[in-house]
Amino acid sequence: MYAFRRLLYLPLSLLLLSLVCFGLQLITPGDPVLQLLPPAESRLGTEDPAAYDVVYRRAAASLDYDLPLFYFSLTNAALPDTLHRILRPEERTMLRALTLNCGDWPAVARYYRELRYLAYPRQPDSLLVGQAEASPLARRLLLQDDPQDIANIVGQLAGNPRATALVEAHAGLEMGQRRGRLLLPAFRWWGLDNRYHRWLGRVLRGDFGHSYLDRRPVGHKIWAAAKWTALLNGLALLVVYLVAIPLGLLTAARAGSRFDRVMTFLLFLLFGIPSFWIATLVTNFFTTPAYGMDFFPSMGFGEIPSGADWWTVLRIRTSHLFLPVLCLAYPSWAYVSRHLRRSALHELGQAYIKTAKLKGLTGRQILWGHVLRNASFPILTLLGAMLPALLAGSVLIERIFNLPGMGQLLYNSAVGRDWPVVIALVLLNGLLTAAGLLLADLSYSLADPRVRLGSERPNPSTAG
Structure with a gap:
């Protein structure tokens, strides 16, 4: 029932977004005719x-x-x-x-x-x-x-x-x-x-008009770029959670220890370093033979030979995607892990954790079987906010690594004043934002079936 009510709010949000995009289309400089x-x-x-x-x-x-x-x-x-x-x-x-x-x-x-x-x-x-x-x-x-x-x-x-x-x-x-x-x-x-x-x-109907630059349908240009952005951001999101979730749980379990202090310092150091600056450095040092560290290809997603097997495709794609995915993912490690650490610390002080220890469960079983499930609400909320944030961040990353995704398309369209493409991308980004927030809400019930969406969240101290 809650999901149905949220789905009813979604058209209203998209209607307001469409009004904003239509207004932006009217005030953009130049004469479309x-x-x-x-x-x-x-x-x-x-x-x-x-x-x-x-x-x-x-x-x-x-x-x-x-x-x-x-x-x-x-x-x-x-x-x-x-x-x-x-x-x-x-x-x-x-x-x-x-x-x-x-x-x-x-x-x-x-x-x-x-x-x-x-x-x-x-x-x-x-x-x-x-x-x-x-x-x-x-x-x-x-x-x-x-x-x-x-x-x-x-x-x-x-x-x-x-x-x-x-x-x-x-x-x-x-x-x-x-x-x-x-x-x-x-x-x-x-x-x-x-x-x-x-x-x-x-x-x-999916008709966003035609591009000012090459007269191609806007929908075709976005669709050609969307698959690469989806691949890039999907891998970045996977890397964020694969790294941040274990770090958040381990720093909570060892709160106050040397490991906790060192990881906190390193994570906040990474969080404060702009990703576009790191991307510029790694493209200069790790993709050119001038410094003797030509470990990765410099640009694009790589050309796949005709008739290549899956291992060749995986090797080429991995070599081209490793650096951009890393640069796109690392700023979110501190963001996600610190939220999870704070929530996990609260759960570790609850009575059901003492009960689990008395039952003979190991620390790993308690962390991954009980604490993660009850502490996952903040990171599920962050999931909805990270989808549009990754899209916004991929504009610079795709530009630096010359990746033909939506970020590169948005940059080229804005520079070339190709406003139909820009407006369509803004509308699509708003749609992803609304969908991400809805996905985060619906994920609550998957994390803990006892939660009834649309009502107050149960007190964690009563969870077992």
Whole structure:
């Protein structure tokens, strides 16, 4: 029942995460439409502005940029309910600023209509008197939202016969002040036909869009990198627990001894050394022949020969993964072992441990058969937090060792401003965080079947 309730909370967490990722997608720098246009169509911006405008508007509509952002909006009453249909962001910004300045959308719409007609004529410039001089200035006006700058440019067009209608529309813009509407709010309900709803639907189907850098589907790029990150982090997590659990139990059993003090010092020393620094050192000293210690391959996961047997595959993969797995795992040894030590010390002072000793059980049997089971709650909780932490740490490790995983993909995408890939990886990392926390909670019942999830944890002193 507890697992069912937690699974009900999971969609809510993912919904909030999707809102954050969608918001990040909106505020990322750059114009996604421009980044997705092929080079041949991008060059039309200088060669044929009218054709480029058509291409741009078609591409923006294919990305659902002609739809409202969300299910509802709370805006100024002076703004129209069709402003989202203006696909060029600079033009939409200009129209919004002009409307919020005068409050008269009909006058602004007339000015915009005449402006676009002059900026992108349907006939060649050679057939229209004064068009060659007017069109560049009109296209400049499409980028202007300051009233004074607009008035200066319109003044340059005053004597042009092709710009008469635009000059009159601008004059009407200055005279048609309806500032009273600027004081009123407007709530608009858009329903399901909005950008967020369509984006969320595509994400749920596994469609994260296309990469800006190579036009490949984002899902394909992530899937190709995820298997390597899963292998790297899975091995690192295994090494963390294989080392930290015995150390935690042994230091608890020998608390205050020289062994305990030495291991505590060494573990905290490792914990304080940045893993990326150690990774840089070992790649310089242990992977190059310059220092006479060329023990490991330097980069990648290794090339597997065609028809290689399992032993060859294991040898190649182990030689390439040993250093990155070690660098990724060692910072967590102190973290996990100290939590386990503290919990084990509490258990060792309980009455059931004395009973176990009276029954003749050895110290090893008590540690591994009784203490570990009851002291495992902290390390199970840490399991849920370590999954996303390992993913975050693998960004630098994969970069240093040139491993083609999700960390390397995230770094390259962030540097190249490939925002669809970055947003998808952030969403995936949040999903793993939520799944890890759920896994940690469910692991409680596996560690001790007497625990009833969703209720208070039983007092350890009553455990036998």
